[in-house]
Amino acid sequence: MNTYCLDCHSEIEYSMTWNSFLFTPKERWLCGKCESQLQSITGERCSICSRPLSLLEPHHIKEGNCLDCLRWEQDPQWRGVLTKNTSLFLYNDYMKTYLARFKYRGDYILTKAFSARIKEAVSAMNTSLIVPIPLSGERLQERGFNQAEALASTAGLQTQHLLIRKHSEKQSKKSRNERIHSETVFALSPTPLNITNQSILLIDDIYTTGTTLRHAAQCLKQAGAKQVCSLTLARG
Template identity: 30%
Template sequence: MSTLSLLLDPFLSLLYPPRCLLCRTLGAACLCDACARQIAPVPESLCARCGLGLSPEGGGCHHCALRRPAFDRARAMGAYEGVLRAAVHQFKYRDRPQMAEPLGLLLADHARAQSVALHDLRFDALLPVPMHPIRRRLRGYNQSERLARVLARDLGLPLEVKSLIRTRATRPQVGLTGDARRHNLRGAFAVPRPAKVAGRTLLLVDDVVTTGSTLSECAAILKAAGAKAVYALTLAAG
């Protein structure tokens, strides 16, 4: 931090005191404790593999029944609704990259406290789901990478941001059916240096999982390049 920043920061804090971006409470950096406590957990009845909710009618997981995902297991911190949905929207669409810090720390705490069904694993590296360079320039940052940096730092895991890249710009996944999502992502990812992932157990990080198509496509590419196993962790599911 520069000397000028050290001098100006106290005055700027007085003029523009930190507020929770969701409820506007003073004194909170981006996300206050009260809002964080309102994050709804994922349903208790979820698929052991993909981490998504099971069908209320029974019969197992319809996501995995349609197409078995390429990743070994996936888990999310909370349901994509209410406070968490609002926080992700601020982070992703409202130019609030600073949301990565509180959300990443919450995700790290969740990973440690709940073990997210990954407790018996030793990860060799953590990888964010990549964004195409054009979309990254338009947004200014890759929210999954920002989240992954905080998570990797807090969990003490190596971070690989160049081992998985996006080679083709795709349509936004929002609103697409499962089949359309899979078709949209076909050929969109690549591993430029297979030796960086070969024989390794990897943890993918993304903001939201809806059907698991993006995580599955990434995992398939990583495994084709020689990865031993690929697991996934997201902020939200739904």
């Protein structure tokens, strides 16, 4: 049976090896050309936000962390709130276009391209609950689905909806000082689970400033969570 690339729709070619005769080939959702445009994050990265250190000037790195994360950690309000973010890919031009199709045009099936990587990453993490970052009611009505929930469900992950979003003002348009001191955008859902001493994994599509994830993590930590980490598809 022929399979076709989710992005450019060309036929996906599988290389023929002895293993392919003995075992079912690993399912692929992108052709080689499209897949090659995804930039996996490899090598040294900030131990908190996953930003590749090779993209930073030496004076923007201290003790294995980027200065942005160090500033968050220097603020008593945010210190230790988000233990660690793991991002799988860089938010390059290809990823930006790909995610735009997924988020704004409703091409839900495009999430399949990342399901194996997401599932593999989560299996290596020691977390008890998986929580997708929620959209505001307005955004959810516009798009028809939550992109974070879509990424998780396509990867076969069981999620818990512990948070609700109070408003949808874009954090990336605020100054750094405004982001740090802005009012929290999340609240616990009306019937949350008992999360005392639980290790929670947040799921979202992009880590840009880290503000959204930290606000969500802070809400969960205040409710008793032991630690909160996050997995994001891309690092902006």
